[in-house]
Amino acid sequence: MAPSSQSIHRRYVSESWVLEVVGNTSVLSGWSDRPVIQKLRFRLTRQPITSHSRQLKGGQPQLAALTAAIQSYTQSQLLMAVTSAPTMDTTAQQQKPPTAADVFLVAQGLTQHRLHLGHLAPQPAEWDLTTLELADLVTVLENFEAEAIALPPAPQSRPRWRTFTYTGTAAASLLLAVGVATLLQPSPPSLETAQTAGDQTAEVLTEAEAELDPPAPSPTSPDANQPENRLPATTAPPATNSNQAAGGTPPPAPQPAPGNAAPSSAPPPQTKQPAAAPPAAESPETSAPVASSAPDRGDDTPEETADSSAIASAPAPAEFSRSRPSLEAAPTQLPQLAEIQRYLAEAWQPEATLETDLVYDWVLAADGSVAAVNPVNESAAAYRDRLPVVATDDGPVFSPPGGEGLTVRVTLTPTGEIETALP
Amino acid sequence: MDASAADNLLFSQAPVPAQLDDIKAQLDLILLALEALAGLGSEAVLAAAQTLGFAALMSDRVSLWRLRQSSPLRKGQGRKKLDIEEAKALVVVICHLAQQQRSSIRQAIAKLEELTAKKQPPYQAAILGDYLDAFSNTYQERMEESPAFSHQGLEQLALRLLIDLLFYSAPNGDRRLWLALLERSRRKALT
Numbered sequence: 001m002a003p004s005s006q007s008i009h010r011r012y013v014s015e016s017w018v019l020e021v022v023g024n025t026s027v028l029s030g031w032s033d034r035p036v037i038q039k040l041r042f043r044l045t046r047q048p049i050t051s052h053s054r055q056l057k058g059g060q061p062q063l064a065a066l067t068a069a070i071q072s073y074t075q076s077q078l079l080m081a082v083t084s085a086p087t088m089d090t091t092a093q094q095q096k097p098p099t100a101a102d103v104f105l106v107a108q109g110l111t112q113h114r115l116h117l118g119h120l121a122p123q124p125a126e127w128d129l130t131t132l133e134l135a136d137l138v139t140v141l142e143n144f145e146a147e148a149i150a151l152p153p154a155p156q157s158r159p160r161w162r163t164f165t166y167t168g169t170a171a172a173s174l175l176l177a178v179g180v181a182t183l184l185q186p187s188p189p190s191l192e193t194a195q196t197a198g199d200q201t202a203e204v205l206t207e208a209e210a211e212l213d214p215p216a217p218s219p220t221s222p223d224a225n226q227p228e229n230r231l232p233a234t235t236a237p238p239a240t241n242s243n244q245a246a247g248g249t250p251p252p253a254p255q256p257a258p259g260n261a262a263p264s265s266a267p268p269p270q271t272k273q274p275a276a277a278p279p280a281a282e283s284p285e286t287s288a289p290v291a292s293s294a295p296d297r298g299d300d301t302p303e304e305t306a307d308s309s310a311i312a313s314a315p316a317p318a319e320f321s322r323s324r325p326s327l328e329a330a331p332t333q334l335p336q337l338a339e340i341q342r343y344l345a346e347a348w349q350p351e352a353t354l355e356t357d358l359v360y361d362w363v364l365a366a367d368g369s370v371a372a373v374n375p376v377n378e379s380a381a382a383y384r385d386r387l388p389v390v391a392t393d394d395g396p397v398f399s400p401p402g403g404e405g406l407t408v409r410v411t412l413t414p415t416g417e418i419e420t421a422l423p
Numbered sequence: 424m425d426a427s428a429a430d431n432l433l434f435s436q437a438p439v440p441a442q443l444d445d446i447k448a449q450l451d452l453i454l455l456a457l458e459a460l461a462g463l464g465s466e467a468v469l470a471a472a473q474t475l476g477f478a479a480l481m482s483d484r485v486s487l488w489r490l491r492q493s494s495p496l497r498k499g500q501g502r503k504k505l506d507i508e509e510a511k512a513l514v515v516v517i518c519h520l521a522q523q524q525r526s527s528i529r530q531a532i533a534k535l536e537e538l539t540a541k542k543q544p545p546y547q548a549a550i551l552g553d554y555l556d557a558f559s560n561t562y563q564e565r566m567e568e569s570p571a572f573s574h575q576g577l578e579q580l581a582l583r584l585l586i587d588l589l590f591y592s593a594p595n596g597d598r599r600l601w602l603a604l605l606e607r608s609r610r611k612a613l614t
Contacts, residue, residue, distance in 0.1 A: 015529075078587055078603040079610070110582060111536045130536045132529060135589045142595050 007346055008037055012143045014136035018045045021063075021144055024346065026151055039150040044140075046133070054127060060150040062120050065103045067141045073105040073113070074138050105129075336364060337400040337420040340408055344418045348387070358383050358412040361423055368400040376409070424605045442608035446494050447505045451494035453591070455565070457517065459557035460531060471519050477512040479569035496566045497582045514601050521592035528588050533568055535582065545582065555581050 005024040009265065012019040023040035040060040046053050056066070104117030113134050115127040340362060359376035375381035409423040424539070457463050465484045472481035482486045490513065491497070493505040521528065529552075534548035545551040558581040566572075572580070592601045 074590060075599065075606070077600065078590060079607045080583060109539065110586070111532070111539045131532055131586055131589065132536065135593060138590065138595075139593050146594075198442060224474070 003037075006347075007349075008035060008148070010147065011145065012140040012141045013047075016047055016133040016136035017140045018047060019043075019140040019144060019148075020045075021148070022152070028151070032149055034146075034148050036149045036151055039153070040150045044137075056117070056120060058120060060152050063141075063144075063150065064152070065118075066120060067145065069103040069105060069115070070134070070137055070141060074134065077107070105134075332408070334401075334422070336368070336398045336401060336406055337408060339423075340410060341418050341420045343396050343398075344410070344412070348412065348418070350412065350414050350416050351386070354383070354414045355379075356414065358387075358389070360384075360410045360412075362408045362410050364398060364401055364406045364408065366400060366402050366405050368398045370396060370398075371405060425586065434487065439612060441612045442605070443505055443507070443510065445579055445608035445611050446510050446604045447494045448496045449607070450510065451491050451496065452580070453517055453584060453600075454491065454513075455526065455561055456558060456581060456588060457520055459561060459581070460554045460569065460585065460588070461520075461527055462557075463520060463524075468516060471516045471523075472512065474518055475512075477516060480509050480512045481516070496569075498565060498567050510604070511601070515597050515603070518591050518596040518600060520598060521588050525592040528592055531585055532589055535585070545578070554585065558584075574594065594613075 005026065008021075008023055008025050011022045020043045021037070021040060022042075023037035026036040026038045028036040037060075040063065042058060042063045044056045044066075046055075056062070102116070103120055104116050104118070106114045106116070108114050108128065111131045113129045113131070117125045117127065117128055123353075356379045359375070360378040360380050361372075361374045361376055362370060363372040363374065365371040373384065373387060375384050407423055409419075409421045411419040411421075413419075454468070465487055468487055469481055471486065472478060472487075481490065490509055492499065512549060531548075531550045531554060534551055535545055538545055538547055538551070546555060555578055559577045562572070562577055562580075585604075590596060593599070
């Protein structure tokens with residue numbers, strides 16, 4: 001059986017920055033010393049967090065571009081150390097580096113650096129960084145690099161959110177799963193270059209624009225891994241990759257037998273899915289990668305085919321009809337049931353203290369957004385604030401039901417099972 | 424070729440003797456900056472070397488002195504040749520010491536940023552004034568005279584090295600320093 005994809009949430013804190021990363025572990029993690037993350041979303045916030053704190057959000061391509069720009073610039077700055085006549089002056093140095101990248105930094109004297117965000121921002125934007133901020137930014141970015149490998153997303157036609165329309169047929173899913181299984185059978189592939197990056201635009205926000213408070217440090221947060229404790233005790237730095245030697249508490253990577261990693265051997269879709277993931281509820285905007293702009297449920301959209309694990313584990317529409325009697329009447333007409341279930345399977349995990357079922361009515365607006373989440377039982381009301389969904393513009397969006405919307409009864413059990421049905 | 428591949432390629436190439444000369448000089452200067460900022464002496468360097476398993480390379484003050492004396496900027500001749508393993512050991516020791524002094528480094532840079540923003544000279548902050556004085560004095564005491572290094576030039580060099588120390592004090596500092604040494608010396612060797 002293929003190892004299930006787990007939600008992953010990391011938070012890296014330095015004096016000047018907080019980098020939060022969420023995503024799902026890929027089955028490729030079994031072949032890596034670090035978790036391989038797919039569907040990565042990140043949020044970078046400058047500290048101290050105030051109403052005007054700057055934020056940058058995006059996916060793997062944006063994070064990779066930012067990391068490359070920062071590292072390249074930093075290294076170039078270190079080459080300025082002089083052993084001959086110093087020519088450095090403290091006046092602004094406005095030359096753009098000789099690179100085609102539109103994300104770059106320019107020194108503004110000795111202690112200031114201007115970060116040009118380029119395509120990372122929807123509009124031309126620049127951040128002025130002090131040297132301390134630059135160094136701290138390097139630290140959080142490299143701490144993440146040391147702990148995980150981010151898979152580039154597959155090319156997408158829709159730039160921002162991956163759709164959640166389960167429109168492919170079971171046969172198509174099976175074919176894809178077999179294809180991915182074939183790819184996974186040989187020795188570990190080159191993970192970093194497996195796919196081309198999608199071209200997305202990150203979001204530059206101020207804290208006031210962001211609707212969420214920064215999540216509290218998670219138990220697995222590498223916050224405690226202060227730089228002072230992370231010097232690799234090596235005898236030869238060139239032979240030592242400090243990134244890999246860096247500490248942290250990455251979750252144990254699944255170690256599947258190669259033959260078992262094939263998504264084709266994944267269990268048949270079930271109505272009740274144990275939510276094996278740690279809670280990603282603290283960053284709902286990053287754990288809500290769902291959207292559907294068109295009710296094209298009959299199409300096999302190509303962007304969905306890129307996510308092998310999602311496809312392999314995605315239930316075929318017809319099979320949802322077996323989930324509950326109430327679904328039998330109209331199984332394929334209500335993809336939202338499966339979408340909500342799938343979303344919660346990724347984003348929700350029961351707390352250890354949960355003892356009773358939580359029952360909610362999710363009210364979907366005509367456009368597929370979540371208009372309300374209404375507790376049905378008492379324990380659901382008490383648990384409401386911890387549910388990984390927010391009825392806001394930045395919450396998850398499912399297939400538009402049209403008309404007057406749709407209400408879906410969602411039952412979450414203490415064992416992590418998720419049921420969706422019509423009330 | 425991406426940056427990571429370029430880094431690996433750089434690591435795989437052993438520096439030629441001409442590069443080692445530049446590496447010697449830079450390592451000695453960086454250590455000098457650490458000494459000037461934190462008042463570190465030979466004992467601290469030797470203790471770090473002992474902790475990190477480099478006692479064989481830096482066993483006592485004499486051997487350390489001989490290592491540092493290998494810098495071509497130093498006064499005197501007949502200096503010891505620095506080999507690649509010694510250079511690597513010095514890199515690790517320097518970054519270890521920089522990590523230990525990270526708080527002081529950050530404090531000094533915060534002051535530098537503050538004064539620079541106000542367009543005031545760094546000497547107005549005690550931590551920077553002391554550092555610059557110590558660096559300048561030690562430099563002039565140990566290094567060959569060079570018309571290229573005026574008082575202002577030395578100040579700029581000291582501040583530049585202070586900023587570099589901040590990056591070397593980070594978790595990935597040893598890799599970053601080694602890369603900088605190799606790349607800089609490679610470029611210099613080409614010119």
